[in-house]
Amino acid sequence: MAVVLGANRYGKAQVRLVRVVKDGAVHHLKDLNVSCALSGEMDAVYLRGDNSAVLPTDTQKNTVYAFARTHGVDQIEDFALVLARHYVASQPAVHHARVEIDEYLWERVPAGGPAGPPRSSHSFVRSGREVRTCVVHHDRDGTTSVMSGLKELVLLNSTGSEFQGFAVDEFTTLQPATDRILASEVTARWRHGHAGGAFGESYSEVRHCLLQAFADTYSLSLQQTLYEMGRRVIETRPEVCEVRLTMPNKHHFPVDLTPFGLDNPNEVFYAADRPYGLIEGAVLDDGAPDAGSAWE
Structure with missing residues (x-):
């Protein structure tokens, strides 16, 4: 009986990211949960423990944070596309990247006094609404798919x-x-x-x-x-x-x-x-x- 390696992928799951954009006195908040998974020419690490093709999952975590600073975070689908394309373009062994993002929504806290602005500029309350989601796939051949969604x-x-x-x-x-x-x-x-x-x-x-x-x-x-x-x-x-x-x-x-x-x-x-x-x-x-x- 022959034993072979089947489909596989690896990555960093549940990277918690909060991005604050300070527009003068008014702040804007993005609260995300980001998971990345990579696949491609990875047989060696599974079969022989050869890590030469493996981009560490800690590096993937750091990439999420760095890209939040350099690229910003607006729509979660766009942020997921930037990450997925980066992993495939930067790593020869990576042929496919999957990025999944959940977004937790926040609302501004109403101002307390009658003389104040209608909404607080920097105070937020977690919204009771649904969680916004997306899943992006990107292949080395340029094929890309975007799934948007919601849950709860x-x-x-x-x-x-x-x-x-x-x-x-x-x-x-x-x-x-x-x-x-x-x-x-x-x-x-x-x-x-x-x-x-x-x-x-x-x-x-x-x-x-x-x-x-x-x-x-x-x-x-x-x-x-x-x-x-x-x-x-x-x-x-x-x-x-x-x-x-x-x-x-x-x-x-x-x-x-x-x-x-x-x-x-x-x-x-x-x-x-x-x-x-x-x-x-x-x-x-x-x-x-x-x-x-x-x-x-």
Whole structure:
């Protein structure tokens, strides 16, 4: 039996980076989590412990910090592209670079006094909004892919959802629901048809499409809602050719109040955190090229 080395990559994960831009008295904050992974002609280090082709992961960490100073950090997709292209261009043994970034959002603290400015110039509070994400791949042959996304976006419709007409067997106890709460914590990733663009505007508009489709759809199933959310993005944003959504069903069960002599006209619910239904799917332009390993 022959034993061979399979696919491999290595890198520095979870590099915490906070970048402050001081525009006079007004400061701007970027809070990122950056992970880099490199692959290419790396067989020797795995098979013989030969490190000559290995760019240390500590060096990758330092590169993130140095580039934050020299290149700045505006849109996370652009910063990831700069890093990925640098690793491939600067290291002969590196044929592919993958850079993943999560961005944690902050808001300015309102000023305390009536005579002060409307917002503080240097005080921030961590936003309760979702986490913005991106994954960039860059190959030595010049092939580049950009995946933008978000996670931890919690949505809820208090009505406008039902679930009935489903398959049943001897283990089915679920009763049909004609008026239920529909809630989910959305993870979405979308693929840009070309590398480069106005990523900030695109992110805002895709997020708006997801929110509006969730709100506008009378839901017969969470699967249907997922598809409508993805379709809204594809039909509205020409720069996006594919959307992948992961949507756990955050169940809300009406509480039986009859033991207390009370009715419950769908007003009091128990929010169950587990187990939960997990719905996943992709929606794409039927002319979009195959993403291959770019989703990994």
